[in-house]
Amino acid sequence: MKVLKFGGTSVANAANIQRVKSIVENTKSDRVFVVVSALGGITDLLMEALNRASKNDKGYAQVLEAIEKRHLETVKALFPPQAQSAILGKVKTDLNALESMVEGALMIGEITPGLSDKVVSHGELLSSFIIAEFLKKDGLDAIFKDSRELIVTDETHGRATVYFNETQKNCKDFFNGTSQKIVVLPGFIAASKSGKITTLGRGGSDYTAAILAGALDAEVLEIWTDVSGMFTANPKLVKQAKCIEHISFEEAMELSHFGAKVLYAPTIQPVLAKAIPIHIKNTFAPEDTGTLISKNQNSGGKTVKGISHVGNITLLSLEGPGMVGIPGISKRFFETLFLENISVVLITQASSEHSICVGISDIDAEKAEKAVNDAFELEISAKRIKPAIVESDLAIIALVGDNMKNHQGLSGKMFSALGKNNVNIRAIAQGASERNISAVIGKEDVKKALNTLHEAFFEEQVKQLNLFIIGVGNVGSRLLQQLQQQKKYLKKELKLNVRVIGLSNSSKMVFDEDGLDLRQWTELLDHGQHADPNLFFKAIKKLNYRNSILVDNTASESVANSYGDFLKESISVVTCNKIACSSDYAHYSKLKQLSKEYNAPFLFETNVGAGLPIIDTLKHLIASGDKVHKIQAVLSGSLNFVFNNFSSDVTFHDIVKKAQEGGYTEPDPKIDLSGIDVMRKILILARESGYQLDIDDIENESFLPEESLRTSSNDEFFASLKRYESHFQNIYQQATSKKCRLKYVAQFEDGKARVGLQHIPEGHDFYNLEGSDNIVLFYTDRYIDQPLIIKGAGAGADVTASGIFADIVRIGNF
Known part of the structure; x- marks a missing residue:
């Protein structure tokens, strides 16, 4: 013998009741007791009508009309016209009685507990009658039984206490005295010894089913609802949540107590003592396994259920x-x-x-x-x-x-x-x-x-990283391409599920809580909303995702100045933007402190050397107890590219233009050629080495004419380069005459730093530095005479994007 309980969503309309019939019909058992709730939403409507009437709100009549319409439409959809008359007559009689009760609240201007129980009981009485008649109409051996004739309670309205001895006797007598295979009963309602209607409170229909299962020693209590069992977490909030196939009574009670709405904990009590299993199933996906709640066998399995x-x-x-x-x-x-x-x-x-x-x-x-x-x-x-x-x-x-x-x-x-x-x-x-x-x-x-x-x-240690990316130019677009290309590899090999949730450029921004499709990010961004840095931050804060990372691919000062706001919200920051780390020392130090305080990594490997592991190597040196005394470096891939390709056969203007178009320079190439970019880089290396230094402390020997430095736009800047071509050719000829090559060198020693163009003779470590390569020489306590050398491509969108990518992975591995 089995007891099946169907909730309000399972019997909300004719189509759903058809599903219920199919489930009941295919249940393998000699006897089946079917407990049903009111049609979905009807109990709330009944209470609304009662409350309105008690407040002399004539709108109660419209609510009653809606209740009547729901039930009549359900009957007409379930039964052929020739079979509707008697059923509609019974339903209308009950609805007329309901109307009279509600009007009673209108007359007395209040709701008594007894009246409330009488009114809300109509939901289950109507649904169970209709369903029983429908099963009989389709040839099933079914009968309707009023639960008020079986379940005996005290006279506490709204949450009555069950008298189990009398109730169990009534249930067994009925069971033994009837032969029908299927019995349909209303849940939630009961009656006192004197015959007064009572209700069983929250989870009342589940409770009804459990009382019957316990009284009749059922082999299982099946609770049919609109979800496929109890989940490892609320699937509406945790999309990776999985159904728990087997759980103990005690675990189910704990989960129910702490908000799992599939089951109301007190309903377990009548079956708990007899160890009758409870099977939670989905009316709309009956083939799903569901959750079996039974006596704990201590058979191991997941530690946390x-x-x-x-x-x-x-x-x-x-x-x-x-x-x-x-x-x-x-x-x-x-x-x-x-x-x-x-x-x-x-x-x-x-x-x-x-x-x-x-x-x-x-x-x-x-x-x-x-x-x-x-x-x-x-x-x-x-x-x-x-x-x-x-x-x-x-x-x-x-x-x-x-x-x-x-x-x-x-x-x-x-x-x-x-x-x-x-x-x-x-x-x-x-x-x-x-x-x-x-x-x-x-x-x-x-x-x-x-x-x-x-x-x-x-989730088997698969860590989800949620990225919010600002800047989709040369570097940003390459990063998105790399993320899309490596998505499967990251998940399979590194156990990282990387999603881009938000994306912004200077004009548009777009969000997708499930992750943007990086195959069509340009179209999505084009159709996004107007870009607003403040709204971008607020959106990230509101989403409040775990493992959130801001990725800044811009050279924007305003974006750099916002890092502190993100870090305070435990949002990690990955950036190739050098402005924040080369700002005044107090601000730089504050960002580092916020990163530690809010456990939000602040990574900027690409600030120096693009994708080269310069800062990471430096951090390991310092962490292991080494001390840096001197740094010599060629840190500008763009300047190295320019001076490696500049000659008497090509103009300085054309080489700089080529460097800009190839992504070797900042969008404003003057930042590179003025030396400010190199100053920022050596400043960052000095600070990461443990020295307190500001940008004004760095000596800059600029090779640009004063007029070029004073230009206010790229067009003006490039025009000035043409005018001063002879100046640049003279610089080239001076180096050539000494059999030297031109390199823009940064140096830090004895707490002082300087940058400038130098003549590098043959045999020097910098002499054969080709293309846009960077090179850094660290002289430390451990590397005294022979420096630690890091050398490689130090500019270009692809290598910079790969450096940002590496920082994202570093955060994933924290």
Whole structure:
């Protein structure tokens, strides 16, 4: 014998009821008891009609009309015209009785508990009658049975207490006295010994089904709903959530207590003692496995079975020195809440007895605060205890699993994962059974926390990185191409799932919470909204994704100045933009400090040497205890490209133009040729070596004419290069006459730095530096006479993009 319960969405309309019939018809059992809820949404409409009538709002009549229309349309869709008359007659009779009851609320101007139960009971009575008649019409051996004739309760309306002895006897007598294979019953409703209609409260239809299953020793209780079982997390918030195929009663109760809405925890009680399994199935996907809830066999499996949460939580704290060592404080505190009918969701108490903290629903916060302050008025006035402290807009997240007690380090793993994403924890509780670990967090962090924990405990260490990219020019477009090309490799080999969530250039920006399709990013961006840096930041902050990374591919000062705002939100920053790290030392230092404080990496490998591992190597030297004394370097790939290709046969203007078009220079080539770019790079290397230096401390021996330096646009700048061609040819001839090559060299030594064009003789480390290559020589405690040399391509969109790509991967591996 099986008990099947179908929720409101499962019986919301004629099409869904057809599905229910198919499921019942194909159930393999000698007897099937079918418990049904009201048609989806009808209970809410019944309460709305009643509330409106009690307030003399004539709109209640329209609500009743909507209720009538739903039921009549369902009947007409399920039955042929010749079979509708008797059924419609019964439905209309019940609806007329309902109207009279609602009008009673209109006349007395209030809602009594008894009247409320009578009105809302009509939802289940109507749906169960219609469904029973439909099953019979299609030739199934079915009968309708009114649950009020079986389930006996006290006369507490709205949440009646069941008398199990009488109820079990009624159920067994009925079972033994009827022969029909299928029995359809209304859920949620019952009756007192005197025959008064009562209801079973929240989850009442599940409770009805569990009561019947327990009374009749059913082989299984099947709960059919609109999801395919209990999930490892809320699938609406965690898209990677998976169905839990098997879970214990205790685990199911914990998950239900902490917000898993598929099952209401008290409904488990009638079947728990008899170890009757509960199978949660999907009416709309009956072939799905679903979740089987049964007695825990301690058979191993996943340590953590699920992650759940409860929203709209307030923390209520009582603390003060007057609590220490005083017996009865806790009793008075909890008794006060009990007398106000306030349910406590979570409890934590300091071992010093200096404070007690509980989690309660937001709606009870004001009442609880007043009650506690009144109860401890004497101690508060004497300043032995502080007034109750109330913190709202919180939520509880919980890890649940029977096997958690046998595994060490779960709490550490949980809190470490949350900490890395800057999810602030306000309170912690762990049950003595060690079946759950709960933490109170801000409600705005719920989605991020659930996804972070799900990734840590269920996703085989595949880490999701969420990128927000500003700048899609030469470097940005190459980066997007590389990300698309390497997506599968990253996931398979490095366990990194990299998604571009937001994209912006100077005119447009676009977001996709599921990740932009990088195969068509140009079209998506073209149809995006107007670019606004402030809105871009607000959008990232609102999304509040774990492992969020801002990628700045621009040379924008305003973008660079915003890094601090991102870091404070635990959003990592990867940038090839040198402005922030070469700004005044206090700002640079502040960004580094924010990165540590908010656990948000700030990486800028491409600031020096594009894709070359210069900064990374320098960091390893410093971390291992080495000390840098001297740096010599050719740090401008663009200047190296220019002077390697400049000769008496080609104009300086043409070579610079070629460098710009090839992506070797900044969009404004004057930044490179003026030496400011090299100054920034040597400044960054000096700072990363541990020296405090500012850009004004660097000596710059510029080779550009003063007029070229004063130009305000690229057109003016290039025009000036043409005018001063003889000046540049003279520089070239001077080097050639000495059999030297021209190199723009940066040097740091004895705490001082300078940059400028130098004549490099044959045999020097810099002499044979070709193309746009960079070279850096580090002289340290360990590399005294023979420097550590890093050499390679130091400019170009592809290598710069690959350097940014490497920084993104570094963050993924943190």
